[in-house]
Amino acid sequence: MQQPHFGRRLKxxxxxxxxxxxxxxxxxxxxxYLSRLESGARRPTDRAxxxxxxxxxxxxxxFEEPGRRPFLQALAIASSGEAPGAEADELLSAxxxxxxxxxxxxxxxxxxRRLGQGRVAEARDGxxxxxxxxxxxxxxxxxxRARTQLAxxxxxxxxxxxxxxxxxxxxxxxxxTELPASEAGAALLTLISCEAETGRLPDARAHSxxxxxxxxxxxxxxxxxxxxxxATVRVRQGDYEGAxxxxxxxxxxxxxxxDLLLWLRLRLAAASLxxxxxPPLVTRAAERLAEAxxxxxxxxxxVTRQELAALQxxxxxxxxxxxxxxxxxxxxxxxxxxxxxxxxxxxxxLEAQLMILGDERTEGAQRLRRLGEEAQHGADVDLAxxxxxxxxxxxxxxx
Numbered sequence: 001m002q003q004p005h006f007g008r009r010l011k012x013x014x015x016x017x018x019x020x021x022x023x024x025x026x027x028x029x030x031x032x033y034l035s036r037l038e039s040g041a042r043r044p045t046d047r048a049x050x051x052x053x054x055x056x057x058x059x060x061x062x063f064e065e066p067g068r069r070p071f072l073q074a075l076a077i078a079s080s081g082e083a084p085g086a087e088a089d090e091l092l093s094a095x096x097x098x099x100x101x102x103x104x105x106x107x108x109x110x111x112x113r114r115l116g117q118g119r120v121a122e123a124r125d126g127x128x129x130x131x132x133x134x135x136x137x138x139x140x141x142x143x144x145r146a147r148t149q150l151a152x153x154x155x156x157x158x159x160x161x162x163x164x165x166x167x168x169x170x171x172x173x174x175x176x177t178e179l180p181a182s183e184a185g186a187a188l189l190t191l192i193s194c195e196a197e198t199g200r201l202p203d204a205r206a207h208s209x210x211x212x213x214x215x216x217x218x219x220x221x222x223x224x225x226x227x228x229x230x231a232t233v234r235v236r237q238g239d240y241e242g243a244x245x246x247x248x249x250x251x252x253x254x255x256x257x258x259d260l261l262l263w264l265r266l267r268l269a270a271a272s273l274x275x276x277x278x279p280p281l282v283t284r285a286a287e288r289l290a291e292a293x294x295x296x297x298x299x300x301x302x303v304t305r306q307e308l309a310a311l312q313x314x315x316x317x318x319x320x321x322x323x324x325x326x327x328x329x330x331x332x333x334x335x336x337x338x339x340x341x342x343x344x345x346x347x348x349x350l351e352a353q354l355m356i357l358g359d360e361r362t363e364g365a366q367r368l369r370r371l372g373e374e375a376q377h378g379a380d381v382d383l384a385x386x387x388x389x390x391x392x393x394x395x396x397x398x399x
Contacts, residue, residue, distance in 0.1 A: 004040030118302035140177035158341030
């Protein structure tokens with residue numbers, strides 16, 4: 001029986017019968033306890049419910065809130081995929097779970113669904129609740145997993161300092177309780193990404209080396225993600241050759257049947273890295289995007305679909321098709337943004353390039369300058385360098 005509904009229903013039935021609180025209670029209950037029940041300050045025990053049912057002459061279901069679905073039933077419907085994401089949220093929020101473990105599972109399920117739909121801010125809120133419940137339960141695996149996912153959401157939203165704090169907590173839980181390599185590896189992956197985003201590249205490099213040692217020669221998901229994370233750190237350090245090698249190993253070690261979504265994301269990452277190389281490896285990027293496009297249609301999320309579109313715009317620019325690039329960018333701007341903070345910065349840099357190539361040379365150069373300052377302030381050193389390089393090229397005298 002959930003409060004405050006139970007208390008409101010109890011008071012309603014008592015007053016409908018013309019009973020005072022003192023008239024309703026007897027040897028089995030005090031007026032003080034009844035008052036706390038009616039105010040919602042106390043949750044009723046089974047014994048108290050049975051007592052009140054006898055006194056009021058009703059069955060237990062008279063106290064149930066109309067329209068509420070038993071929690072386990074709602075959870076089964078939501079988790080089996082029979083309800084779309086938004087409906088699953090409503091099912092679970094309109095249901096009742098007293099067991100904190102079930103509550104944790106509900107918040108976890110809702111947050112994961114929201115994340116898959118690109119509703120990152122809402123997913124962040126769900127994972128925050130999962131962290132709180134995991135701490136109450138004091139289950140190390142749940143404490144680590146909830147913090148790892150929360151940190152990833154915060155990083156995607158550009159809340160880098162908070163993301164780093166939460167990622168460090170996840171990693172400390174994993175180390176302090178000697179969780180298995182899969183748990184520690186996931187926490188390390190997130191910590192590395194957060195350290196890279198906040199400019200703590202020496203720490204990120206040290207942790208990426210630790211992660212590579214942890215996974216060893218593992219193939220599959222964890223081995224691929226470890227190499228991808230290490231490649232990302234090397235990109236930030238300007239080591240494009242080392243990054244290409246690690247990302248190539250990740251691509252080789254993961255079959256599409258292992259994890260098709262990760263397989264897709266690795267190809268998007270490889271295409272992005274090819275564009276960042278000097279000179280850009282345009283043919284290689286085009287090959288990776290051609291591999292990724294059918295996978296996006298099969299398993300892609302709103303995030304990966306927008307990532308693919310942004311990279312296709314870059315490809316169009318590099319292939320001398322600026323009008324196609326502009327059309328893709330305009331279409332992206334008409335949609336709710338799902339890209340990470342870093343990818344949004346990269347897309348804005350691309351927009352500034354297109355402005356310079358068109359008839360907005362001065363405004364495009366001014367935007368590049370602002371983006372370079374923003375990236376530098378946010379510790380995105382490589383993006384800042386790219387913006388400054390493009391700005392210098394735009395200001396160079398034309399032959």
